[in-house]
Amino acid sequence: MSEQLKQHRDQIDAIDEQVLKLVNERAKLARAIGSLKDDGVIYRPEREAQVLRRLQANNQGPLANEAVSNIFRAVMSNCRALEKELSIAFLGPLGTYSEEAALKQFGLGRSAIVCGSIDEVFRTVEAGQADYGVVPVENSTEGAVGLTLDLLLSSPLKICGEITLPIHHCLLSKQTDIANISHVFSHTQSLAQCHEWLNRIMPKVTREAVTSNARAAQMIHDLVSTDGTFAAAIASKRAAELFDLNILAENIEDDAKNTTRFLVLGSHEVAPSGQDRTSLVMTSKNIPGAMVQLLEPLSRHGVSMTKFESRPSKQGLWDYVFFVDIEGHQHDAKVKAALAECLERASFLKVLGSYPVAVI
Numbered sequence: 001m002s003e004q005l006k007q008h009r010d011q012i013d014a015i016d017e018q019v020l021k022l023v024n025e026r027a028k029l030a031r032a033i034g035s036l037k038d039d040g041v042i043y044r045p046e047r048e049a050q051v052l053r054r055l056q057a058n059n060q061g062p063l064a065n066e067a068v069s070n071i072f073r074a075v076m077s078n079c080r081a082l083e084k085e086l087s088i089a090f091l092g093p094l095g096t097y098s099e100e101a102a103l104k105q106f107g108l109g110r111s112a113i114v115c116g117s118i119d120e121v122f123r124t125v126e127a128g129q130a131d132y133g134v135v136p137v138e139n140s141t142e143g144a145v146g147l148t149l150d151l152l153l154s155s156p157l158k159i160c161g162e163i164t165l166p167i168h169h170c171l172l173s174k175q176t177d178i179a180n181i182s183h184v185f186s187h188t189q190s191l192a193q194c195h196e197w198l199n200r201i202m203p204k205v206t207r208e209a210v211t212s213n214a215r216a217a218q219m220i221h222d223l224v225s226t227d228g229t230f231a232a233a234i235a236s237k238r239a240a241e242l243f244d245l246n247i248l249a250e251n252i253e254d255d256a257k258n259t260t261r262f263l264v265l266g267s268h269e270v271a272p273s274g275q276d277r278t279s280l281v282m283t284s285k286n287i288p289g290a291m292v293q294l295l296e297p298l299s300r301h302g303v304s305m306t307k308f309e310s311r312p313s314k315q316g317l318w319d320y321v322f323f324v325d326i327e328g329h330q331h332d333a334k335v336k337a338a339l340a341e342c343l344e345r346a347s348f349l350k351v352l353g354s355y356p357v358a359v360i
């Protein structure tokens, strides 16, 4: 070992001692804060977002802001676990992008409740069997996840946070050569996100939809018949590790910026973080121009709309409900004023939650 390398390693050891001491001091403070929370709400997404934003703003490098977030999310996850270990429900099996999103937001200092469907995630949190749930709500290529929107309409749960996750798909198989693959299994959304790649590289394969992409990877892993040797799954790199599959191709999504947005569902409201979003669901009176009328107070009060999505209401033919996201927190003065006016004009309006804008 060169003298210089040894010197650097000695310096790293000394720094690690300081880091260890400091993170334990931080942990003690978090534990003390935990015992001061008399409403029992341990997880404060607004505070966690503020911590990450401040650190990113002060970051001098060479670590990238995303790396800073990764490190401090892990620190906060473990500090939070000293206050209480949260239980988080998400769509399984292990290896789904929902699990990845839950890990990004909550880290490893939590217990995982693996659910078989998005409905089950809602029911588990509603029944108090999990503290929070993580569900996909929209994808940059494929648009809204209709089931999540439908469930939000009737659920008493509140949106406590959002997570944006870049989605990079891989082709996974027990095989080592793409030329041998005759069937590709994945979730419909993942198949759709890769359909140009599939058309180009594997035009003849049969595409089959299953409940999740991790389930597809698990199926390929479990197949013992000769059929299995010709099948592949579209899923994440993590699923390849979990289910011991070969990665035949990486980044096969048609759009390199392919991103899914997930929601954190819980049973409490979240305080303002300074950079928030509010999600609403509403219906307008069935008269011409009613929707424009309904949204007019938003623009008049200077509230920006970041999403507008319509879904059949399932109450009557051609009756729709509208899912609207706006910038700001429901307690911000201008949002409050605009919402009070919208409420007067709407036949139905429900605030699904105000929560911090996702931090990378």
Ligand SMILES: C=C(O[C@@H]1C=C(C(=O)O)C=C[C@H]1O)C(=O)O
Binding pocket: 029, 030, 031, 033, 034, 042, 043, 044, 045, 047, 048, 051, 075, 076, 077, 079, 080, 083
């Ligand atoms: C320490 C707290 O509890 C939790 C842990 C946090 C942290 O480790 O910084 C931040 C917010 C909470 O989710 C707090 O509320 O300040």
